[in-house]
Amino acid sequence: MTEMTGAKALITSLEKEGVDVIFGLPGGANLPIYDALVDADFRHILVRHEQSAAHMADGYARVKRKAGVCFATSGPGATNLITGIATAYADSSPMIAVTGQVPLGMIGKDAFQETDIIGVANPCTKYAFQPRTAVEIPEMVKKSFYIAESGRPGPVLIDIPKDVQQSTADINFPDLIKVRGYNPIIDPDLANVGKAVELLLAAQKPIIMAGGGVILSGAFSELQALAESVMAPVVTTFKGKGAFPENHPLAMGPIGMHGHPEANRIILEADLIIAVGARFSDRSVGRFDEFGKGMNIIHMDIDPAEIGKNKSVDLAIVGDVKSSLRTMVKMISKKVTKRGFENEWLKRRKELIDYYSETLKDYPREITAKKSLKKLRELLPPESIVTTEVGQCQMWASLHFDVISPGTFFSSTGLGTMGFGFPASIGAKAARPDVSVVDIAGDGSFNMTENSLAVSVIEKLPVIVFLLNNYMLGMVAQWQRTFYDRRYMGVEQHNCPDYVKIAEAYGANGIRVETMSELEKAINSALRSELPTVIDIPIDPDEDVFPFVAPGTGLKDMITGA
């Protein structure tokens, strides 16, 4: 027991959880917390907008696979965090958001900068706490980390009234906590794994569909071992992109709305799908009723509520996919000797890849999104981390940027938050300062959080903004072209702003490129720079993302070109 303030109890609790960096912005209702931060043992990174604080914490969390922490004040500070919290929730990213709140006696009085943030955050948090006394804080912090990081990860909010931060009490830091209503299942049911192995070995054309769960649990080597033990091609969901090295001889890339054509095609021809840490989202599977029709589907996931939610399956294995995969591989290795690459199914894989690489035409320009991304892949060290914004840039990244080192590609795949990629890349850089970090951006998204350039410069977290710039809300424009007879509305950016000048105004490098050789030079100089670099890559506003599975249609209805 030590006498201290609630604010100090919070900071000490965070130190005990091993927190090394916090992203935040102070205000009236969290001043006591900021005062306690002065003596804290970890780094505080001041953001320019709270939304970016949440995205930075999210980017940090995805790289570290442990909770990222962000701070905001009450009212607008807290509501500004919400987009970032909802993004983390949709992508199951662990996060602790700490908000200030008006003093207890003022709650419910519509006080200045008062928002019922517990109520607002409820649908997009795993849990939310509001301590009413300082002594509750250490236990709540410990529970928050446990809830955020275990099971299916997600964001947890701690909303602390200002007088609770200020009040002094005898504080005790618990070593053990128990949350009786929360018992995530880690190890799978062995009988079910046994059944899955039988189905898998009986299948002639098995396919593995790897989702974000593989990345969240770091089950990369286990996934690879499974694929190689049964010689099954591996497709991923978009969230699962990079769960499996995309240069591996079994890799097929992401399926879905803007999936790789060969991946969308081969999954229609399989006789068994084993979904690993995936949730059959509409974006990935197109139509729920058509997907996997007539095939056996095995679903592995840590969240029991995902079983049967979008797709009824033949067999479910609930548990951490790392543990489930490990058990599965062990069982398989006892039953079969290793299979070779020489079989009809893998020949078909090769055939499809060759067919589409010959069929799909490149957009006829000196610089295109596709060529730029291929060049980036060529020059970027494999262990570099890549984030993306949302829209065409994101889907081009999915199609044309191969992830080689597993778990190095992060995007707002569930919520689809424009403005995620840049602050997330800064968070990623804070987590891994030793590797290069690139945000594959579009101009529309970059506009939303570009003021994080200040953070990138001042905090010496240099990242590369790879700006595929068509001065358009390109994906919306593509849909208006495709579905609304080219009746453009609200998509043009009118060559504004000048991104080189924007970068320079913040003290960062800005480079505009006109040719592929200039792009190559720009990437190389950005990789060497101690400063963040915005590479402005002008692309044609008419360049579409293809292939494309239109909403409401099935993967078989994929459109491969205009």
Add this chain to the structure above:
Amino acid sequence: MSIIEPRSKHLHIISSLVENKPGVLFRITNLFRARNFNIESITVGTTEQPDLSRMTITTKIDEYTLDQLIKQLRKLIDVVEVKQLDIDNTVYRELALIKMQATDSATKMEITNYASVFRANILDIGKKSITVEITGTPDKIDAFKNLIEHYGIVEMARTGVSALLRGN
């Protein structure tokens, strides 16, 4: 003739134990709203353990939605236990207070007679109204309500269902 109609085919009763603390009911009802789960009734009250409340939910939904509702409920941190009760092995009751128009003594006598057949109690008699308390399964209460509806219901309050599994 049975005065209690057979129970509805698709009525499901879900019994759950939840943390007895502020905000729990909000989290649960917000979940129902967000995921479009329709429920017939929800009751909350204390249990033999002071830190736990029992929440009884009745709903008429298909099996798929029921499965999702139970799984999503279990996912909530404040929900400690969720059970679907087998209606054939469950005792369940609801209480209703019904205030009816009854201006003359003949009507009052008729309603009193019906009430006694349904083992309902007369709680209050005014100059122009009579108030009845009835306990039973929702179907029994519906049956009584249908019977006396033509007198004119002034106000009605139903509690929703409370339920427990039968003992061994």
